[in-house]
Amino acid sequence: AVIIILNATPPPDPPAWRYECQQNRCVKMELNQSNIDTAISLPVCRLFCGENVPVWPKPTETIRLDPSTVRIKKSGINFRRPSTRSVDSLWSAIENRFTNQIEAKVAHTTGLKDEGKNLIIKFSVNESSNYNLESYTDERYKLSLSQTSNEAIAEIKAETIYGARHGLETLSQLIVYDDIRRELQVVAEGEISDSPVYKHRGLLLDTSRNYFSVESLKRLIDAMAIVKLNVFHWHITDSHSFPLVLKSHPDLTKYGAYTPKKVYTPESIRDLVQYARVRGVRVLPEFDAPAHVGEGWQKKDMTACFNKQPWQDYCVEPPCGQLDPTVDGLYDVLEDIYREMYDYFDSPDIFHMGGDEVSTGCWNSSERIQKWMLAKGWKLEEKDFIELWGYFQDNALERFDKVAGRKLPIIMWTSHLTEKPFVDKYLDKSRYIIQIWTTGADPKVQDLLELGYKLIVSNYDALYLDCGFGGWVNDGNNWCSPFIGWQKVYDNRPDKIAGQYPSQILGSEAALWAEQVDEYTLDSRFWPRASALAERLWSNPDTTWREAESRMLMHRERLVENGIGAEALQPEWCLQNENDCPIIKSGA
């Protein structure tokens, strides 16, 4: 392709290299005085060379970009937003984010020539659309690029403000810094129409095993916004710590938080939910029960087997702990917890009740529970403990419904309860969505699909990003080793896992369980691997990671540019020498 740069002469002291598009790849060539006027920088070359635009995730409908750029001045960015006053602050926050992203492109450069056309960004959305961000929010957008003699114009049309936000994200990826001319350039003419394949595109973070500052969570949401992920699934409590501050039960946090500062206050949660909304990300709260409960509950006498040893007999990792379903007062406490969560998380239209890894051994170690069950005429066998679990779940759901005032969809993890023959006895498929964390090939997944359940896919063999590090409750490496490379994440296809029932898959989440992660490695564990998930879910390409690799290397740099401490995947040499690091295919 011939790429046309509509610009002035480059400044002195340019870099050593320019790029030429040859056979669909950008080839590094020497830059010198004789070729500098028409020389093309790497990011400009990558905009047009080859089949794939560098936008991540790849747009799914129309992509037409004419191979020419125009220089713009960052001080000349203007927004024309719809006149719905009630959401002015939401628009402002979205626009500010965009401006900051453009600033980040030149933050570490010297001698920026901030000259060129103004960039006019015109939004139009359906004014009657819902300004809340919900499970079924329309995320489509259409981005059109054109220019006049003194303006570059980007028109973004969408049904909702959230679709428009996605369009802005795409636009920011079509603006590049040209290190030869030291100026910002935008694609001059083109059009992209885009919409996601899956509605539910999420990341799970566990903030109980280790604590993460609110600042670090915001960084996570920043990165999610870049790749159009839309669900932050917050596994906020577990048996290890209870960082959630509740006015109704301050003892849960007092005894449950690691320190008085390692907490999430109502204000910080509300702030985060709003921060996420500006970035098109819903915060999905999980209150995991009846297992995965422990610290914080010390004063309540409502748990069984807390920190009981040897832990192997009562849970999957220390400290053990489960709620005792037989304590009447428990459900009042749960109602209080649900009420405050429902409030701080801004009336979410979906809620996660956890429900994984309940241990019969734990409940069976409690004399109080045994007595209660026997008094009911039950036995102390597996199916009786399942009955007890069902009893807990019914009561908990009733309290949640009371709080929400409507019957919301409830997500639960795969567990013994979600297996045949229990699942449809205890979990109504019109109410419950099942999040699978078993392997993608596990026949239990097919069982659930056949029974008609809707699923969210988090198969641990491809989507548990904490795998592969040193063991901490066992010798050697941790339980789900080895480390999962971005390639495996990319090639993990929910539609293939669904077999004959693809329409029952709502989407997918990658999970970061935090036993061996805290805010210091948060960025590098998720990124850039979570970007591979993002493209799989937004675009669901028929191609594999091999076709995405060259774009992924560019994309990783984009994450870094935006302040995300994403892991390096390859030597920078491979980024600068496209396709010169060919992979040895194994077993081919």
Add this chain to the structure above:
Amino acid sequence: AVIIILNATPPPDPPAWRYECQQNRCVKMELNQSNIDTAISLPVCRLFCGENVPVWPKPTETIRLDPSTVRIKKSGINFRRPSTRSVDSLWSAIENRFTNQIEAKVAHTTGLKDEGKNLIIKFSVNESSNYNLESYTDERYKLSLSQTSNEAIAEIKAETIYGARHGLETLSQLIVYDDIRRELQVVAEGEISDSPVYKHRGLLLDTSRNYFSVESLKRLIDAMAIVKLNVFHWHITDSHSFPLVLKSHPDLTKYGAYTPKKVYTPESIRDLVQYARVRGVRVLPEFDAPAHVGEGWQKKDMTACFNKQPWQDYCVEPPCGQLDPTVDGLYDVLEDIYREMYDYFDSPDIFHMGGDEVSTGCWNSSERIQKWMLAKGWKLEEKDFIELWGYFQDNALERFDKVAGRKLPIIMWTSHLTEKPFVDKYLDKSRYIIQIWTTGADPKVQDLLELGYKLIVSNYDALYLDCGFGGWVNDGNNWCSPFIGWQKVYDNRPDKIAGQYPSQILGSEAALWAEQVDEYTLDSRFWPRASALAERLWSNPDTTWREAESRMLMHRERLVENGIGAEALQPEWCLQNENDCPIIKSGA
């Protein structure tokens, strides 16, 4: 043990927990009004409870700490240093580092009560000692703690300023923040005598595959200083990039650096060497040749097989490239490189010439090399290429010796050249130290020991910290997978690898090859795992990682406190509940 806190009443609003030392572990107990006056915080409890002081690495000689602390005020820290004026700035820098470390202990606290005794730190060193930091610098120190009615006194005696620096590092680990009383406390009475088992305790970083800012390298050296590692082995160039700025050959950097900013200038190197010296760390420069050369040399016509494809035929990863030993002018260039490096690295008393992974296929692909060899009457067989390599090494060494003006020890990697029958033909054991990177059990290690070579141990199966991530030149995970947990690093014993020849082991290095790492994951790849190496080399305990685990969890927090983004190893719960996360022993 009964621990005595010589302090005033705690302030209101204390944390929820205190600790009691029971059966050699610190047990979490509720803190309340009835026990607050004598309550003990976790870091204070850990100073005395059980057999091991929390100092990392563990001191090797006398350790006597009386179980009492005294509160000190950070504004009352005073140093009494020897009066050698010529090194006043070195002393100042060392003292400032200590003061900053103490500040870091309380940086994120609120309501610090900066009251208590002054802390007087008295240094004495052998005034006739060498103030340069060298391979054989004496690192011993003795730290004595005592008190008067208004002073806490720490006396540090050492042969050299570098030993004294180590003593100060130990002292800083005996000062803790008590979150119950909100004050700094120091061990009131005690004595530690300490010296390292191995002289060479290093970390290798490759700054060619990816670039690391000088700021990030300083952070690495900060962390090394905390654990008394003393060698930063800087693999500064490779075939991927040439970030080293040389006045004699600016083209090497112009064409070899990833960008004009991703370079190490003479000033930045000198600055880093001085920064390291203040921290007791020598910078060991490596100029790897004749293989691992490529980018930067484009204008010189002195290389073979640069970026030749398919790369598998000419090197171990792209881009390939080796120096062409037959080009006469090459040795003048090498002399220039050595001269500038020797200068910027402050006349090091040891130098690394690389020498790994030379490919016969690469040299044999050059017609010029073939002609030269045939003209000498050689053949083109394996042994002839070894002869060529020997020729290169002799010429390169001659130039290095000319630059240094003395015959310094030279380190080289294990390679085909270091195998029988070549090694003692080409590499004089009185000049060359061999750094092994093969597995610890490889019989070639024994061969070298039998021949009398001195070794530095970097066996990749325990000390290559880049292992275990996604593949980049192959499917699946990278070549030396799986990830190496800190436990394996800790239990890797150079003395066991040495068999009958332990005295020939100078020490060991952990390596971070940077294909998949850059400054954003630098901290978490090295830390806390490199601390396990540090204790193995300083203390060489007869115990295993199991006995060190509880101290390691405390130590990891110390790294974070000092601004190092070290990886979390376990839930914080396991730190707060000592020994309640027992490991399932496999195969036991």
